[in-house]
Amino acid sequence: MKKTLSWACALCLGAASLAGCATDDSTMAPAPATEAGKDAKGGANDASNSDATRDAVAGKTPARLLVTVNDSKSSELVAIDLATGKVDGSLSFSGSLGTSYAYDQPYPFLLEQKSDVVARLDSTRPWKVDASWNVTLTDGVDGGYPYTDPVAAIVGGGGKAYVLRYDRNEIAVIDTTSSDGGELGTIDLSSLVQKNDADGIVEMTAGMYVAGKNRLYVVLENIDEDAVSADGEFLYCVDTVSTIVGIDTTTDAIVSLGGTGPQGSIALKGYNPVPGGFVYDKAGDRILLFEEGCYAMPTSDAGDAGAGPRSKGGVEAVSLNDFASTILLDISSDFAPGLGYPSGIAFADEADHTHAVLGFDFTGSEVYRWDTTSPKLGASLVPNAPDVFVSDGAGHLLGTVTAETDAGSSTKVVSVEIATGTSKTLNDGHELFSMPGGFIGGVDIWPQPSPSL
Numbered sequence: 001m002k003k004t005l006s007w008a009c010a011l012c013l014g015a016a017s018l019a020g021c022a023t024d025d026s027t028m029a030p031a032p033a034t035e036a037g038k039d040a041k042g043g044a045n046d047a048s049n050s051d052a053t054r055d056a057v058a059g060k061t062p063a064r065l066l067v068t069v070n071d072s073k074s075s076e077l078v079a080i081d082l083a084t085g086k087v088d089g090s091l092s093f094s095g096s097l098g099t100s101y102a103y104d105q106p107y108p109f110l111l112e113q114k115s116d117v118v119a120r121l122d123s124t125r126p127w128k129v130d131a132s133w134n135v136t137l138t139d140g141v142d143g144g145y146p147y148t149d150p151v152a153a154i155v156g157g158g159g160k161a162y163v164l165r166y167d168r169n170e171i172a173v174i175d176t177t178s179s180d181g182g183e184l185g186t187i188d189l190s191s192l193v194q195k196n197d198a199d200g201i202v203e204m205t206a207g208m209y210v211a212g213k214n215r216l217y218v219v220l221e222n223i224d225e226d227a228v229s230a231d232g233e234f235l236y237c238v239d240t241v242s243t244i245v246g247i248d249t250t251t252d253a254i255v256s257l258g259g260t261g262p263q264g265s266i267a268l269k270g271y272n273p274v275p276g277g278f279v280y281d282k283a284g285d286r287i288l289l290f291e292e293g294c295y296a297m298p299t300s301d302a303g304d305a306g307a308g309p310r311s312k313g314g315v316e317a318v319s320l321n322d323f324a325s326t327i328l329l330d331i332s333s334d335f336a337p338g339l340g341y342p343s344g345i346a347f348a349d350e351a352d353h354t355h356a357v358l359g360f361d362f363t364g365s366e367v368y369r370w371d372t373t374s375p376k377l378g379a380s381l382v383p384n385a386p387d388v389f390v391s392d393g394a395g396h397l398l399g400t401v402t403a404e405t406d407a408g409s410s411t412k413v414v415s416v417e418i419a420t421g422t423s424k425t426l427n428d429g430h431e432l433f434s435m436p437g438g439f440i441g442g443v444d445i446w447p448q449p450s451p452s453l
Contacts, residue, residue, distance in 0.1 A: 009402055054424045061123065063449070064079045064388075065149055065439065066079055066333065067080065070096055071096060073099045075112075077098075079425065082398070082415075091129070094113040095112050097342055099113065099441040099442035100446075101151075101441075101444070102445070103152055103444075104155070105155050107123040109149045113149050116135050118150055118172075119131070119132035126446050130179065135172040142370065148166075148167055151204070151206070156216060157211055162187070164205070164207055165204065166204060170189065171204070173187060173252060189204065190264060191262070196240050197223075197224055197238070199223075199224050203222060204275065205221050205274065208280055215246055215249065215255075218247065219242070219243075219287075220243045220245060228294075229306040230306070234295040235295060236294060236296070238294075242268040242291070244257070244259075246264075259287035268291070270313065270327060271292075276291050277292070278345070282353075283353055285320050286318060288356075290342045291314055291316055292341060293311055293312040293314070294310070298416075310332045310333075312329075313331045314329040315372075328375070329374075342360060344367075345357070346419045349395055354371060356370045357385075357391065365386075367397065369382060386416060387400060387401055387402055390445055391418075395417060398415050398426070399413070400414070402445045412425050413427050
């Protein structure tokens with residue numbers, strides 16, 4: 001059962017080796033006439049709400065919103081200057097699934113998820129590729145999808161980056177010092193597949209590198225993708241646990257974290273942490289995970305409900321000091337089955353991690369303000385919130401709003417003040433995308449407004 005990662009990538013959201021791709025690969029070629037001053041899609045904009053973001057990189061690289069647009073045959077990454085609202089550049093790539101990845105990274109990546117390509121983007125012109133890697137590897141499909149579905153490229157020490165592939169059990173280790181897509185090896189997680197996980201895939205969804213500990217922490221859903229309702233809407237509970245596994249980045253070996261999960265991994269109290277439902281609270285040295293939970297299989301008299309009650313859904317905090325796990329928010333009883341699928345989590349203010357926002361995919365998208373010290377979500381909706389969003393760390397959500405029409409979909413880029421819901425269109429009211437059959441793959445800010453690590 002695939003998920004939707006609304007602020008980092010779209011999921012519901014092979015080669016014989018880890019082969020490199022040349023930077024002039026035709027699938028990565030920049031779209032023509034999209035340099036600053038050559039594109040007429042952008043317009044002037046009073047973007048005073050993004051002052052904090054721009055100040056963080058004053059005199060350096062302009063702060064830009066990276067928007068990925070997926071279509072049935074090809075996709076595009078667009079870089080929008082937050083100060084002017086102009087499109088500074090764009091990059092076309094093949095395949096109907098892809099997103100950017102910039103969270104706590106020294107440079108942004110483009111993940112061509114359906115083409116199994118990971119591309120490093122130029123840090124000053126993030127619509128240009130300076131190196132790329134094919135991460136198909138040689139491991140089998142393992143009961144999953146034909147493509148490996150890379151969801152994160154996490155830069156570690158020693159010139160390495162770790163590519164988490166949702167539909168495989170091996171992490172691809174790539175050489176970030178190489179300009180021609182060099183490989184360094186793999187990390188096999190197949191020993192972590194749990195006995196009752198019939199699909200045979202650990203479903204790695206997120207992770208982070210902590211330099212001071214020489215550790216890579218990887219979140220595994222450990223769901224059974226085959227245990228779903230006939231309509232694909234409900235993931236049923238099975239006898240598995242979601243986990244966090246530790247990897248020693250000096251040896252790239254799995255290490256025990258002292259937990260009760262396989263090989264000493266941390267067994268989570270919640271279940272099914274969604275791809276991208278992940279933030280790091282630096283002050284508390286803890287990871288916050290947004291978890292969908294799972295549904296009881298229906299009884300014979302369940303009618304058309306498709307599933308019984310939801311359990312183990314909400315927000316869970318895991319300390320990176322002692323690996324203690326705490327349920328901060330339980331959403332299992334707050335929303336009826338079929339409503340309230342988690343779609344995103346972000347801190348509203350990088351200086352105060354008690355204020356966060358949580359995105360839910362109902363019949364449409366809804367975003368709630370949440371006090372991380374409260375066990376209740378409440379009814380504090382953010383008016384005009386983007387469908388797909390990222391926080392600027394200074395009280396605003398940046399992202400896209402898509403309107404459906406008879407001709408297809410049209411999308412604009414907005415900035416919304418979290419406290420009031422006041423919305424500004426960053427591209428000066430001009431329609432930015434018209435996408436019959438298309439959808440937004442994800443949004444990112446680059447450079448990051450306030451790196452967490």
